[in-house]
Amino acid sequence: MNVTSTKDPRGQSLVEFALIFPIFILIVVGIFDAGRAIYAFNTIQNASREAVRLAIVNQNDNAIEAEAISAAVGLGIQASDVVVTVLEGDFATGGSGTCAASPDIGCVVEVAVNYTYTAATPVVGTLMGPIAMTGQSRQPIEFAFESP
Numbered sequence: 564m565n566v567t568s569t570k571d572p573r574g575q576s577l578v579e580f581a582l583i584f585p586i587f588i589l590i591v592v593g594i595f596d597a598g599r600a601i602y603a604f605n606t607i608q609n610a611s612r613e614a615v616r617l618a619i620v621n622q623n624d625n626a627i628e629a630e631a632i633s634a635a636v637g638l639g640i641q642a643s644d645v646v647v648t649v650l651e652g653d654f655a656t657g658g659s660g661t662c663a664a665s666p667d668i669g670c671v672v673e674v675a676v677n678y679t680y681t682a683a684t685p686v687v688g689t690l691m692g693p694i695a696m697t698g699q700s701r702q703p704i705e706f707a708f709e710s711p
Contacts, residue, residue: 589686596682600694603638607676607698610634615700618647618672623710631676638678646675650701667707675699 614631621627628645649662650671662670676698682688 592684593687596684596687596691599683600680603678603680604696604698606635606638607640607678607696608700609698610640611674611676611698611700614645614647614674614676615672615702618674619702619704620706621708621710622649622666622672622704626710627674631674635676635678640676640678644677646677648673648675652703665707666704668704670704671701672704673699673701 610631613634614627617630618627624647625642627647628642631645632640632642649666650673651662652669652671666672678696678698680694680696682691
């Protein structure tokens with residue numbers, strides 16, 4: 564009895580695809596989440612720059628926080644995430660110096676925007692966990708003014 568056996572290659576291809584597909588999807592989603600993390604980091608850096616540009620001519624904390632919030636598009640930054648600090652000219656914190664009492668020309672204003680990034684997908688989020696990001700900018704005060 565002569566039996567010819569023919570092997571069907573479709574079964575092997577299906578098994579190989581089933582093994583590779585989840586890894587491929589994880590890589591694609593990881594690239595997507597990495598892109599979102601880079602966007603968030605660039606956005607908070609830009610928000611701190613925009614807020615410090617306002618702070619060098621207007622030392623009103625509420626206006627500075629509002630500027631940072633409006634510049635951080637899509638991240639949901641709150642006023643509590645924006646930290647405005649007035650430093651002495653030598654970058655010491657203005658605890659007891661003249662810059663603590665009334666910010667004036669020669670003082671340095673620092674704006675820090677804090678954000679916690681979490682990945683959109685649960686698998687990547689479990690692997691990476693939440694990432695704390697801070698965008699920080701410093702500029703010397705050019706004009707002593709506080710809007711009402």
